[in-house]
Every structure is written in C-alpha cells, then in structure tokens.
Amino acid sequence: MNRKWWHDKVAYQIYPKSFLDSNGDGIGDLRGIISKLDYLKELGVDIIWLSPIYQSPFVDQGYDISDYYKIAEEFGTMEEFDELLAETKKRGMYVLMDLVVNHCSDRHEWFQKALADPYGKYAGYFHFVKGKDGKEPSNYRSYFGGSAWEPVPGTDLYYLHMFAKEQPDLNWENPELRKEIYQMINWWLDKGLAGFRIDAIINIKKDLSFPSFEPDGPDGLAICVKMVEEVQGVGEYFEDIKKHTFAKHDAFTVAEVFNMKSDELAEFIGDDGHFSTMFDFSAHMLAQGDQGWLRSRKPSVREWRDTIFHSQATLQEVGHPANIIENHDEPRGASRFLPDYAQNEAGKKLIATTTLLLYGIPFIYQGQEIGMMNCQRDDISEFDDINTTDQYQEALAAGASPEEALRACNENSRDNARTPMQWSSGANAGFTDGTPWLSPNPNYREINVAEQENRPDSVLNYYRKLTALKKSPEYKEAFTYGKFVPDYQEYDDVFAYHRILDGEEGEPQDILVAANYGRGPWTLETRGRVKVLLSNTESEGAKQAEADGAGRITLESCEGVVLLKLDGEHV
Numbered sequence: 065m066n067r068k069w070w071h072d073k074v075a076y077q078i079y080p081k082s083f084l085d086s087n088g089d090g091i092g093d094l095r096g097i098i099s100k101l102d103y104l105k106e107l108g109v110d111i112i113w114l115s116p117i118y119q120s121p122f123v124d125q126g127y128d129i130s131d132y133y134k135i136a137e138e139f140g141t142m143e144e145f146d147e148l149l150a151e152t153k154k155r156g157m158y159v160l161m162d163l164v165v166n167h168c169s170d171r172h173e174w175f176q177k178a179l180a181d182p183y184g185k186y187a188g189y190f191h192f193v194k195g196k197d198g199k200e201p202s203n204y205r206s207y208f209g210g211s212a213w214e215p216v217p218g219t220d221l222y223y224l225h226m227f228a229k230e231q232p233d234l235n236w237e238n239p240e241l242r243k244e245i246y247q248m249i250n251w252w253l254d255k256g257l258a259g260f261r262i263d264a265i266i267n268i269k270k271d272l273s274f275p276s277f278e279p280d281g282p283d284g285l286a287i288c289v290k291m292v293e294e295v296q297g298v299g300e301y302f303e304d305i306k307k308h309t310f311a312k313h314d315a316f317t318v319a320e321v322f323n324m325k326s327d328e329l330a331e332f333i334g335d336d337g338h339f340s341t342m343f344d345f346s347a348h349m350l351a352q353g354d355q356g357w358l359r360s361r362k363p364s365v366r367e368w369r370d371t372i373f374h375s376q377a378t379l380q381e382v383g384h385p386a387n388i389i390e391n392h393d394e395p396r397g398a399s400r401f402l403p404d405y406a407q408n409e410a411g412k413k414l415i416a417t418t419t420l421l422l423y424g425i426p427f428i429y430q431g432q433e434i435g436m437m438n439c440q441r442d443d444i445s446e447f448d449d450i451n452t453t454d455q456y457q458e459a460l461a462a463g464a465s466p467e468e469a470l471r472a473c474n475e476n477s478r479d480n481a482r483t484p485m486q487w488s489s490g491a492n493a494g495f496t497d498g499t500p501w502l503s504p505n506p507n508y509r510e511i512n513v514a515e516q517e518n519r520p521d522s523v524l525n526y527y528r529k530l531t532a533l534k535k536s537p538e539y540k541e542a543f544t545y546g547k548f549v550p551d552y553q554e555y556d557d558v559f560a561y562h563r564i565l566d567g568e569e570g571e572p573q574d575i576l577v578a579a580n581y582g583r584g585p586w587t588l589e590t591r592g593r594v595k596v597l598l599s600n601t602e603s604e605g606a607k608q609a610e611a612d613g614a615g616r617i618t619l620e621s622c623e624g625v626v627l628l629k630l631d632g633e634h635v
C-alpha cells in the first residue's frame with residue numbers, strides 16, 4: 065500500500081453548532097472553535113472535520129445548504145474561516161469541510177429558479193419527474209420518513225428528496241450541475257483545505273426510470289436506498305469528481321458509505337480508490353433494528369468485537385479505514401456499546417483504547433474525550449432533530465406506546481450526540497452565556513473539561529496519553545502499519561488484538577492491546593515477558609505482570625492494557 069501523509073494522524077469531528085458559543089446567541093461558532101485549537105492540539109488532534117458551516121436554513125442542521133460559497137452567519141464570517149485555516153496551519157493541523165452534494169436546500173437559488181421555471185434549465189439540476197396516474201412516480205420512502213417525492217406546485221411533476229423535503233436531490237446525470245459542483249469544490253480546496261468528509265455520497269447515482277419496490281412497511285412504501293443498492297455505475301461519478309477536483313489538490317477524502325459491498329472495497333479505498341478512506345460503520349449497523357429505532361438493540365460485547373474484527377481483517381488488506389466510536393448521527397458510544405456496569409471512567413477509557421489503536425485513522429467526536437453520554441429527555445418536544453420526530457411517529461404508527469416510542473428516541477436520537485460540549489460546571493456547561501439552542505446534558509455538572517483538565521486520572525488526560533502513545537516515535541510505525549491480529553477470541557468479554565510490525569531483520573515489534581469488558585476478572589497467558597505501555601486503571605496487576613515476567617496477566621473488570629511483548633511466541 066502507498067504511504068499517505070494522513071495515515072498516522074488523529075482526527076476530530078467538530079459539530080460547530082454545539083462546540084462553543086463566543087457571542088452569547090446560544091449557537092456555537094467559528095470564533096469558539098478558534099479559541100479551542102490549543103485544547104485540540106494538546107489532545108493530539110491533527111485533522112479537524114467540521115460538520116457543515118455553509119449558509120443554511122438548518123432544517124437538517126446545515127446538511128441543507130442554501131449557498132455553497134457562504135459561511136452561515138450564525139457561525140461567523142469568511143474572514144473568520146480564513147483565520148481558522150491560518151491558525152490551524154500555524155499549529156500543523158489540517159481542516160476538512162463537510163461536502164454535502166447529494167442534495168442542497170430548497171432555499172438554494174438553483175431550486176428556487178427550478179420552481180419558478182419547472183421545465184427550464186435549473187429544473188434539470190434536480191429530479192423533476194412526471195407523476196404516474198396522478199400519484200408519485202414511485203413508492204420511495206425518504207430516509208427521514210414519508211414519501212421521497214414532493215409535488216412541484218402548479219405542475220404534474222414531483223421532485224425527489226431522499227432526505228427531508230427541504231433537501232431536494234441534485235441530478236448528477238446533468239453535466240452542467242457536475243461542473244458547478246466541481247468549481248465549488250476546487251474553490252474551497254484552493255483556499256487551503258486538506259480535504260472533505262463526503263456526505264451520503266453513495267446516493268448520488270439514481271436509476272432514472274425510478275422503479276418501485278416491494279413495500280417494506282405499513283405505509284406501502286419502500287426505503288429509497290433500495291434503488292441506490294440496485295443501480296450500477298456510481299463509481300464513474302466518483303472517478304469523475306476525483307479527476308476534476310480531489311486528485312488535482314491531493315486532497316484527503318473520507319466518505320460516508322453504509323452497506324459497503326466487500327468486493328467493491330478496493331475500488332473505493334484501495335491505492336487508486338475513489339476516496340482516501342471511508343468510515344467503518346459495521347458496529348453501528350449492528351445496533352440497528354430491522355424496523356427503525358423501535359427495534360434497535362444493544363449488541364453483546366462479543367458480537368460488537370467480532371464485527372469490528374471482521375472489518376479490520378477485511379479492510380487492512382485493501383486500504384486504511386476511518387474508525388469511530390460515534391458521530392453526530394449516532395448515539396454516544398459509551399452509552400450504546402458499554403455494558404451498564406462499564407459505563408464509568410474505566411469503561412470509557414477502555415473503549416477509547418480498543419478503538420483508537422485499531423488499524424486505520426481514528427476520528428474522535430467532540431465530547432467523547434471527556435466521556436459524554438446520551439441525554440435522557442422526558443418528552444418528545446425536547447428533541448430538535450428532524451429524524452427523531454419522524455422515528456417517534458413511525459414507532460407510534462407501528463403500535464408502540466408513547467413511553468416505548470420515547471425510550472426508542474432516547475436510546476437512538478441523533479440529539480444524543482448534539483448536546484452542547486461540556487466545558488465546565490458553570491451555567492450551560494460553559495458552552496454559552498445565552499440560551500443554548502439545545503439544552504446541555506444535565507450531567508455536565510460532573511462530566512466537563514474543567515474538572516478533568518487537571519485531574520491526572522481523568523478520561524481527558526487518558527485520551528491525551530493514548531494519542532501520545534499512538535504517535536510516539538517508538539511505536540508510531542506499529543500503530544500505523546502494524547498488522548492487526550485478533551487474539552483471545554475464545555473469551556467472551558475480552559477485546560484483544562495485536563499490532564505487529566515485521567522487523568527488517570529479526571524479531572517483529574508486537575504490541576498487544578487487551579481489554580476486559582466483562583464483569584469479572586480474566587487471566588490471559590501473555591506467552592512471554594511484557595512491558596506495560598499504557599494501563600487504563602494503572603492497577604497492581606499490570607505492574608506485577610511486567611515485574612515478575614510470569615507470562616500471564618489478570619485483567620479486572622473494565623481494565624485494559626497496551627503491552628509490548630519482549631520475547632516469547634508471537635501469534
């Protein structure tokens with residue numbers, strides 16, 4: 065595999081609206097981000113991904129863009145954005161923007177012009193399709209519920225929206241549209257961005273005959289992703305984008321792709337792949353039920369581990385994946401993946417250890433580094449997210465009681481991860497002096513940066529140690545290119561793997577990451593002497609295993625270690 069500058073980096077996702085408000089309007093902003101660059105640098109972050117900061121009516125929190133060339137005024141100005149770029153550069157950091165080009169906002173000039181002239185040039189930028197027998201062209205359900213077709217007023221046409229009706233899908237078949245998008249991408253890259261996180265990109269290729277599918281719900285609709293899964297040729301679009309934009313700038317791209325087919329992995333993220341990398345969502349898919357959030361479930365440690373291991377084994381043969389615990393669309397990982405008894409600081413350090421040291425580039429999501437958790441709400445009106453409101457209705461329609469529907473939202477809502485960053489125990493978690501756009505999680509009084517900053521055993525300080533270890537001169541090579549080899553899979557609750565770097569001559573460098581997610585202790589044979597590189601609890605057990613060279617280590621519940629093997633067999 066070709067080496068790339070980003071392979072050994074640590075990335076961090078900022079959800080700007082909830083990061084830090086500098087002017088008291090209750091909304092996070094660029095000035096707030098700039099003021100925390102040193103905090104991020106100290107955390108060991110190299111690459112920052114900003115969720116969308118473009119002008120937007122915020123129907124879907126900025127994933128509905130009304131002007132690709134403007135910064136949302138809620139977030140600041142283009143001058144402030146340029147300042148952010150300059151300040152990151154000064155610190156040797158890189159910035160990724162979110163590229164949302166499957167759709168735009170219905171407030172975008174293109175869509176407004178299309179509505180004004182439904183048979184004119186700009187209608188061709190969208191999918192304006194004639195209805196069938198006075199009804200929608202097909203039976204697609206949008207990702208956010210309800211029909212994916214919306215009538216174009218005054219015509220017998222409908223426009224396609226795979227997400228909210230305020231997010232009309234762009235027509236990638238149209239070369240003029242593609243040209244506009246490429247110009248826009250290049251304009252941003254010329255500014256000095258390192259690249260993009262690419263939103264919902266698998267959806268850009270449509271089957272223009274828009275076939276209906278077997279209904280998969282009581283509404284008689286079929287989820288629109290079926291059409292995307294059937295249609296061929298999306299790769300040609302990806303190559304076209306790459307050729308006209310990313311390749312010219314050697315930009316880093318991380319694609320949001322669900323339902324990846326394993327025989328297409330190389331085409332996507334191999335050496336000459338469409339993208340630099342893509343997120344591994346396999347663990348997140350596992351928690352999804354077949355019928356929306358109502359049937360979501362908590363995977364067992366074993367299932368979760370085995371799913372990640374399978375992904376790792378497959379992906380390392382092909383490219384360099386991007387690993388996450390959570391993002392702005394997923395519930396907090398500590399709440400979702402950790403067993404109840406492990407939802408504490410030790411458990412949070414554990415999940416950090418086993419995720420950040422996997423093969424690939426880790427993306428830390430804001431607040432994860434202090435162990436932020438899901439936020440319980442007592443009423444559906446307390447949620448803001450458009451997807452949550454829909455899932456609540458869907459759950460009710462499926463026969464759930466209001467209590468059950470609310471529980472499903474509390475467990476799965478995208479607002480779990482969107483609550484304000486918890487900076488301090490002061491008013492509004494130190495996020496704003498005004499009224500926050502979304503209430504902070506009440507646990508900010510206990511869980512916050514200020515409290516953890518100077519406490520040596522805090523989750524925050526552990527993350528700092530972990531990223532420092534990952535990037536240390538001695539072990540960086542192994543953590544970046546070392547082979548991922550699972551171990552101790554016979555133990556249900558043990559999440560353990562090696563990163564093995566073949567030596568030029570002689571012994572390989574063998575690092576063992578071993579974590580016990582179980583309720584009771586596990587003793588592992590280390591098959592040789594070990595040195596402890598990191599321990600989440602700094603227990604006596606780890607010290608002893610190192611000192612007496614017993615060839616075994618006992619891990620208590622929620623205990624994890626990173627060990628360098630000094631001798632003995634390698635797996």
Ligand code: TEU
Nearest residue numbers: 124127128164207227263264392393451
């Ligand atoms: O998400 C695309 C997507 O397919 C999933 O995230 C999923 O459908 C959704 O979150 C339901 O749980 C991206 C963005 O990450 C998301 O925030 C946007 O809402 C969406 O695209 C539309 O731009």
Ligand code: CA
Nearest residue numbers: 085087091093
């Ligand atoms: Ca603000």
